[in-house]
Amino acid sequence: MNIVLVGGGHAHVHVLAELARKNLPGARVTLVTPSPETPYSGMIPGVVAGLYRREEAHVDLARLCAATGARLLLGEARGLDRAGKRLLLASGETVPYDLVSFDVGATPATRGVMGAREHAIVAKTISRFLEKFEHLRDMARAPTGPRRIVVVGGGAGGVELALAISARLLADARDEGRGDKDFSLALVTAHALLPTHSAGARRRVRAALARAGVAVIEQSPVTGISADAVHCANGARIAADATILTTAAAPPDWFAGLDLPRDGDGFLAVRPTLQSTGDDDVFAAGDCAALIASPREKAGVYAVRAGPPLAANIVRRAMGRATLPWTPQSAHLSIIATADGRAIAARGPFTIEGAWVWRWKQRLDRAWMARYRGLKPD
Ligand SMILES: Cc1cc2nc3c(=O)[nH]c(=O)nc-3n(C[C@H](O)[C@H](O)[C@H](O)COP(=O)(O)OP(=O)(O)OC[C@H]3O[C@@H](n4cnc5c(N)ncnc54)[C@H](O)[C@@H]3O)c2cc1C
Missing domain, CATH: 3.50.50.60 (FAD/NAD(P)-binding domain)
Structure with a gap:
């Protein structure tokens, strides 16, 4: 069989x-x-924010196959x-x-978004995305590097990524003594922010985005991405040196x-x-x-x-x-890490927020990883 x-x-x-x-x-x-490894989605924004090492957020499939006696076919x-x-x-x-x-x-849906394949950094595959994000960080180190960053997609993945990218690029700038004042970040979404979350969760997430300096532009379906802007169906043009696409799955x-x-x-x-x-x-x-x-x-x-x-x-x-x-x-249960040592948990109409929620999320995610990491060959 x-x-x-x-x-x-x-x-x-x-x-x-x-x-x-x-x-x-x-x-x-x-x-x-x-690939002989696969990303664990819950921890990827943490990798982007610099809170996890890449290998902490990946399951080693080669090791898992060896431990379970399955054949690995790349x-x-x-x-x-x-x-x-x-x-x-x-x-x-x-x-x-x-x-x-x-x-x-x-994969994020790129159909209907002209120029997405050429100009956007697509959030999947995650390994390719992580490589491109490292490249973006390198480019941002140059005095004329990208400063206007736009994340397209207002679901949980988009929100977490916008917060994580903001935290990381601003921390890089501060660490290197460049100052973080000339960065601008925006999250653009076709509908309302987090349409499947409660009003309470949305309120907390909006506040976290505002604290992180991420502007939220809602009800603005994106129809095109060019080298220096994001173009919306309503005619709006949002200046962007780098665009990250996390739109609905295709x-x-x-x-x-x-x-x-x-x-x-x-x-x-x-x-x-x-x-x-x-x-x-x-x-x-x-x-x-x-x-x-x-x-x-x-x-x-x-x-x-x-x-x-x-x-x-x-x-x-x-x-x-x-x-x-x-x-x-x-x-x-949806837990959105806000990349500032805190997280927002939401389930149905209930929401809660704090540093302990981030620690809770870390425990849940690490426990999931540990279950498959710990398997050993017979
Ligand atoms: C940045 C980001 C953050 C996210 N954060 C969260 C979160 O916090 N919580 C949450 O619930 N969801 C989150 N999501 C959504 C989540 O990533 C996906 O829902 C989840 O990964 C789906 O898991 P999966 O097992 O279906 O597929 P995946 O995790 O995408 O795994 C698919 C696997 O199939 C392999 N594969 C692909 N094509 C082929 C092929 N042709 N042949 C063989 N193998 C193939 C891939 O290499 C990969 O290993 C996030 C998404 C993104 C982009």
Whole structure:
């Protein structure tokens, strides 16, 4: 039995550990991933802010595969031959499967934003983003370097990144004795700030952005990005030496070629069992999947939550047993780090803020990482 896990996202990290624990007789598990490490989204803004080292916020997939007995195949999926039961890779290689599961994430939507690919720093893939951010920091060191920074996207990721970028660039400037007065930061968003959060959470986040000197420009869909500005549908032009794009998630382009049902936005349509609505041997979870019966926003927290039901159902299907439905919780705890030693926690209408919330978030995130870091080969 060949079980092929495509992408080392948050759900698959758990699946790898669980499949090893179950020790399915005759099962051969393969992880296909372009990189031997995967970022843990909750800690990435902390890397940008300089609060975590890069390696603290990445799961070492090579080590995890070694610890769980899975085969690591470095490569990028590009398609699926369902009739031949083969995964197709960008390299031209094929990987036979009996069960295949996708947890390949999403990318910020750039369609409809002219010049985004040429001029914006896109927040995904996160490894590429982190490289480009380091380059931005280097450029900002020059006297004529970028000073007007714009973050596009008013979701939790955009807010955290704007706060983290502001904190880091201003700290660099102060550390190097350059002074931080000539920097300007803006967050531009198509709708209201944090549309899925409560009014109380939004109030606290607005205050944190104001303290950090980040201007918030709402109800301004961005239609174009050029070398020196962000252009909005309402005609506004916001001067920008560097633009970071964290807009709503879009599926990978190659999903368009999959002979599998997808939702209106192009994500893989799955049943409550996390099986494709069109194929019982194909599973999907995390940002790349759309739970048709209970749609949820694209967030790392749901990808993490999908890990246990996905693992259980892959095992059940492999053993010829019926798979079980899963309904993700409707409200989730969202903790937004404000990059000033504090964080804002929100769940439904409740919000709370403080230095202890940041310490709490650190404990939760480090505990998640430790669970998969600590696994050792038998
Ligand atoms: C800057 C930033 C901050 C964020 N902060 C938060 C937060 O604090 N809390 C939160 O809940 N969400 C946050 N998010 C959203 C979060 O990143 C995503 O919702 C989450 O990463 C989704 O997890 P996933 O498992 O679906 O995919 P991912 O974490 O994106 O993992 C996908 C994996 O698949 C691999 N892959 C990609 N393409 C292929 C391919 N073709 N073949 C094989 N492998 C492939 C990738 O290398 C990667 O390892 C943030 C997003 C950004 C950009």
